[in-house]
Amino acid sequence: MSNIKRSVSFYSLQDHYARGKMNLEDIFKFLKEMGAEMEFISDQMLKGTPHPSEESLKEWDRLMAEYKVKPVCNDIFINTCLYKNRTLTTKEATDALIEEIKLAHRLGFKLVRLVSKTPAEIIEPALPYAEKYDVTLALEIHGGMSFDNPMTKAFIDVIHKTKSPYLGIVVDTGIFCRRHPRVATNYFRSLGVNEEVIKYIDDIFASGTDPKQFFTKQGGRPKELLDLCKNELDHMYTIFSDGYETSDFSILDEHMPYVKHIHGKVYEMTEEGVEYSIPYDELIKYLDEKGYEGYISTEYEGNRFTLDGEEVIELEQVRKHQEMLKKYIAKLGR
Incomplete structure (x- = not known):
């Protein structure tokens, strides 16, 4: 025991x-x-x-x-x-x-x-x-x-x-963390976050890393992610996502x-x-x-x-x- x-x-x-x-x-x-x-x-x-x-x-x-x-x-x-x-x-x-x-x-x-x-x-x-x-x-x-x-x-x-x-x-x-918390995803989804942004963050976790490490290696949030962000809420979601590490x-x-x-x-x-x-x-x-x-x-x-x-x-x-x-x-x- x-x-x-x-x-x-x-x-x-x-x-x-x-x-x-x-x-x-x-x-x-x-x-x-x-x-x-x-x-x-x-x-x-x-x-x-x-x-x-x-x-x-x-x-x-x-x-x-x-x-x-x-x-x-x-x-x-x-x-x-x-x-x-x-x-x-x-x-x-x-x-x-x-x-x-x-x-x-x-x-x-x-x-x-x-x-x-x-x-x-x-x-x-x-x-x-x-x-x-x-x-x-x-x-x-x-x-x-x-x-x-x-x-x-x-x-x-x-x-x-x-x-x-x-x-x-x-x-x-x-x-x-091994996955982005689903309750956080669903909460931001209910507020109107872009599904493409959600998928991008989930894919980062699925690749075995986390947004904090990924963004650091990219020198910040990459352009392809920024292009997916259509409003302030999308940006907020990506920024908050780096609080979960793998x-x-x-x-x-x-x-x-x-x-x-x-x-x-x-x-x-x-x-x-x-x-x-x-x-x-x-x-x-x-x-x-x-x-x-x-x-x-x-x-x-x-x-x-x-x-x-x-x-x-x-x-x-x-x-x-x-x-x-x-x-x-x-x-x-x-």
């Missing part, structure tokens, strides 16, 4: 939460029913973050005591674009990160996910606080900003320089010592019980062979592609993904 574990990112349930269909306690109950642990979004779901009121903290403590869901990871955002006329200074961003570290500790988290565009220069000044509060800082490696991205490289350089056990990475499985699993080989957590991206769980774009059976086998013993946290993003007039099916998609993870993990031997 593998030691890989399951959790659910509260990000997956953001639509239900924002529309008042579920409150924090409902989400705790939902996770408890599935036997999954918790990845939290404090900026989104804990009022006053990073300085919530004592009343909010008391309610948090009650939920933790009653439902006994393990706090695995807290996703944080250093909002460097907080002001319209400037980005945060290094000191402002560092101070913000320090406050987030303190809150993560108070909530019971030993790991925080740093959003992909976190400035690398704020990490070393904040590192003593990570050590003091026993909170690991892990940068998200996200589709469109994978290991070749300058900001990602800068963070990994800090890991190598400091050799700190309190630094690592969170791998988003959107870098392992990296081989081996891209993680040299980075496995730093992998602290996995975002199990979900765009669409099919009726057959598999994710349409990402080969999770192969990925989980790879992770197990590499000795990964952390969490894969369901992160449903298909909600943003819900067609007009249809219901957002967050609960169903999360359940299906968790069932799939549980099945694949159980198949692994030790």
Whole structure:
């Protein structure tokens, strides 16, 4: 039996939460029913973050005591674009990160996910606080900003320089897509994207690469694609398509010592019980062979592609993904 574990990112349930269909306690109950642990979004779901009121903290403590869901990871955002006329200074961003570290500790988290565009220069000044509060800082490696991205490289350089056990990475499985997400295609199709543009992007994936790599080799979007684009929406579709990457699993080989957590991206769980774009059976086998013993946290993003007039099916998609993870993990031997 593998030691890989399951959790659910509260990000997956953001639509239900924002529309008042579920409150924090409902989400705790939902996770408890599935036997999954918790990845939290404090900026989104804990009022006053990073300085919530004592009343909010008391309610948090009650939920933790009653439902006994393990706090695995807290996703944080250093909002460097907080002001319209400037980005945060290094000191402002560092101070913000320090406050987030303190809150993560108070909530019971030993790991925080740093959003992909976190400035690398704020990490070393904040590192003593990570050590003091026993909170690991892990940068998200996200589709469109994978290991070749300058900001990602800068963070990994800090890991190598400091050799700190309190630094690592969170791998988003959107870098392992084998097909363009069908729900995204159907959403843009409903808005009127040209079918020739859709086919062009699908053909890129079918050839074994992704738009990001393909466009880079071409020196940008090729003329034959631009000629197919008839309006702004067509252009938007091609630009957004480079957020889904087709990296081989081996891209993680040299980075496995730093992998602290996995975002199990979900765009669409099919009726057959598999994710349409990402080969999770192969990925989980790879992770197990590499000795990964952390969490894969369901992160449903298909909600943003819900067609007009249809219901957002967050609960169903999360359940299906968790069932799939549980099945694949159980198949692994030790």
